[in-house]
Amino acid sequence: MAVAALKNKSKLKTFHATVHVTRVEEWYVEAQSPEQARDLLAAGAGCRCQIGECLNLEIERLEE
Numbered sequence: 001m002a003v004a005a006l007k008n009k010s011k012l013k014t015f016h017a018t019v020h021v022t023r024v025e026e027w028y029v030e031a032q033s034p035e036q037a038r039d040l041l042a043a044g045a046g047c048r049c050q051i052g053e054c055l056n057l058e059i060e061r062l063e064e
Contacts, residue, residue: 018060024052 029046031037040046 013064015062015064017062020056020058020060021054022056023054026050026052 026049027041027046028049029037029040031040
């Protein structure tokens with residue numbers, strides 16, 4: 001009986017996806033003013049302190 005139940009289970013398939021993830025991260029930068037710090041961070045300068053939590057996940061494409 002157990003063998004028959006195992007044979008009836010459908011096989012699992014592998015799926016690949018392109019996923020867009022939005023998260024909040026904590027960064028720091030050394031600057032002379034808040035405005036300069038914003039400009040530097042917007043330009044990609046600075047260092048990440050820690051990875052934040054996932055806020056949004058959107059699947060763009062799913063392939064079999």
